[in-house]
Amino acid sequence: MKEAISNILKNSQLSITGNRLKILELFQKNSKALSHADIEKLSGKHFDRVTIYRTLQTFVDKGIIHTIPTADNSIMYALCKEACSEGHHHDDHVHFLCDECGTTYCLDNVNIPDVNIPKGFLAHQTNVLVNGVCKNCR
Amino acid sequence: MKEAISNILKNSQLSITGNRLKILELFQKNSKALSHADIEKLSGKHFDRVTIYRTLQTFVDKGIIHTIPTADNSIMYALCKEACSEGHHHDDHVHFLCDECGTTYCLDNVNIPDVNIPKGFLAHQTNVLVNGVCKNCR
DNA sequence: TATTCATTTGCAACAATGTTGCAAAATTAA
DNA sequence: TTAATTTTGCAACATTGTTGCAAATGAATA
Numbered sequence: 001m002k003e004a005i006s007n008i009l010k011n012s013q014l015s016i017t018g019n020r021l022k023i024l025e026l027f028q029k030n031s032k033a034l035s036h037a038d039i040e041k042l043s044g045k046h047f048d049r050v051t052i053y054r055t056l057q058t059f060v061d062k063g064i065i066h067t068i069p070t071a072d073n074s075i076m077y078a079l080c081k082e083a084c085s086e087g088h089h090h091d092d093h094v095h096f097l098c099d100e101c102g103t104t105y106c107l108d109n110v111n112i113p114d115v116n117i118p119k120g121f122l123a124h125q126t127n128v129l130v131n132g133v134c135k136n137c138r
Numbered sequence: 139m140k141e142a143i144s145n146i147l148k149n150s151q152l153s154i155t156g157n158r159l160k161i162l163e164l165f166q167k168n169s170k171a172l173s174h175a176d177i178e179k180l181s182g183k184h185f186d187r188v189t190i191y192r193t194l195q196t197f198v199d200k201g202i203i204h205t206i207p208t209a210d211n212s213i214m215y216a217l218c219k220e221a222c223s224e225g226h227h228h229d230d231h232v233h234f235l236c237d238e239c240g241t242t243y244c245l246d247n248v249n250i251p252d253v254n255i256p257k258g259f260l261a262h263q264t265n266v267l268v269n270g271v272c273k274n275c276r
Numbered sequence: 277t278a279t280t281c282a283t284t285t286g287c288a289a290c291a292a293t294g295t296t297g298c299a300a301a302a303t304t305a306a
Numbered sequence: 307t308t309a310a311t312t313t314t315g316c317a318a319c320a321t322t323g324t325t326g327c328a329a330a331t332g333a334a335t336a
Contacts, residue, residue, distance in 0.1 A: 014312095015302085015303050015304070015311090015312060015313065016303080016304095017302075017303070017312090017313065017314085018302095019313080019314075020313090036293085036294090037292095037293090047314080047315085048314070048315050048316075049293090049294090049315095050294090050295080050296090050314080050315070050316085051313080051314055051315070053293095053294065053295080054313085054314085055313095067209055069207040069208055069209045069265075069267055070207055071205055071207045071265070072213075073211060073212075073213055073293095073322090073323085074211075075210075075211055094253055094255075096255070096259060096261075099262065107255070107256060109256070110253065110254055110255065110256065113251035113252065113253060114251065115232055115248065115251060115266060115268060116248055117232075117234070117245070117248065117268060117270070118245060118247070118248065118273075119273075120272075120273030120276065121234060121268075121270060121271070121272055121273055122270045122271040122276060123234075123268050123269070123270040124237065124269050124270040124271070125268070125269045125270070126266065126267070126268050126269075127207075127209065127265075127266070127267040127268075127269075128253060128264065128265070128266050128267075129207055129264070129265040129266075129267070130253060130255060130261050130263070130264050130265075131261070131262050131263045131264075131265075132255070132259060132260045132261040132262040132263070133259070133260040133262070134258075134259055135256075135257075135258030135259055138258065138260060152283095153282090153283060153284065153331085153332055153333070154332075154333095155283090155284065155285085155331075155332070156331095157284080157285075158284095174322085174323090175321095175322090185285080185286085186285070186286050186287075187286095187322090187323085188285080188286070188287085188323090188324080188325090189284080189285055189286070191322095191323065191324080192284085192285085193284095211293090211294085211322095
């Protein structure tokens with residue numbers, strides 16, 4: 001387990017530090033998207049706010065996690081599947097936000113549908129964000 | 139023109155103030171999504187930051203504008219079409235964010251595609267956000 | 277039009293969130 | 307073990323968003 005997490009860091013040519021292991025562990029344990037604030041709470045404030053900002057940014061840059069657009073003003077982060085690599089995210093799944101419990105899920109098996117973009121526009125990436133009630137809240 | 143804007147406010151049972159007229163005018167003139175910061179700049183700082191926050195919130199509550207989720211941490215606002223009413227947005231179109239010029243468009247003619255949500259989940263609303271290059275930047 | 281009442285606005289103060297520089301500490305490479 | 311590099315924590319700051327309250331403005335009535 002710890003081993004697997006260490007490998008993620010090794011593969012991205014990042015130093016293996018207790019801090020980074022802890023944050024990655026949080027993502028694996030919770031298997032849902034986390035905000036900066038979530039991580040601050042879950043970690044029990046053992047490390048600095050700034051460190052969290054910098055660690056998350058590093059992970060995004062390296063393709064270890066990806067960001068999820070949300071309707072309110074908070075950035076959510078979630079673990080990437082194997083397909084992501086440095087500077088190039090393949091985040092081809094739908095995100096689901098539960099209005100009851102606030103949990104954000106990556107629906108890895110739900111593909112992004114085709115969208116008809118008007119002539120003249122060139123699409124690079126499509127984000128689909130669904131709001132509703134999750135299976136635990138019904 | 140001014141007349142039409144006044145009517146929007148009247149229909150929502152809001153007082154007609156120079157402030158609100160000005161902000162609505164900005165939305166109509168620019169015909170694209172605006173952030174709080176955009177409005178602050180465009181208005182030439184003639185009114186207070188707090189007033190802008192409160193006005194935007196009021197407009198959202200009344201269904202005059204809607205928010206658009208963005209990958210970075212900024213909320214974008216855009217004028218609603220006729221279909222929206224108080225407390226109930228029908229925001230059934232795709233949003234397009236140009237990576238070059240940063241403009242956010244409401245693609246009013248592009249409908250939200252169907253998304254297959256897993257069993258147990260209940261979908262209320264679907265947001266589709268496309269990144270790419272707009273027709274003015276190619 | 278003048279007067280009253282409700283709403284809106286601006287100010288001040290505050291809270292939360294995000295950023296930068298720099299020295300100390302930890303990790304890696306030799 | 308030592309030297310070079312990277313990461314971390316602290317402090318200070320910048321930006322963004324919130325709340326209470328008094329003054330100003332708009333709406334309603336006479």
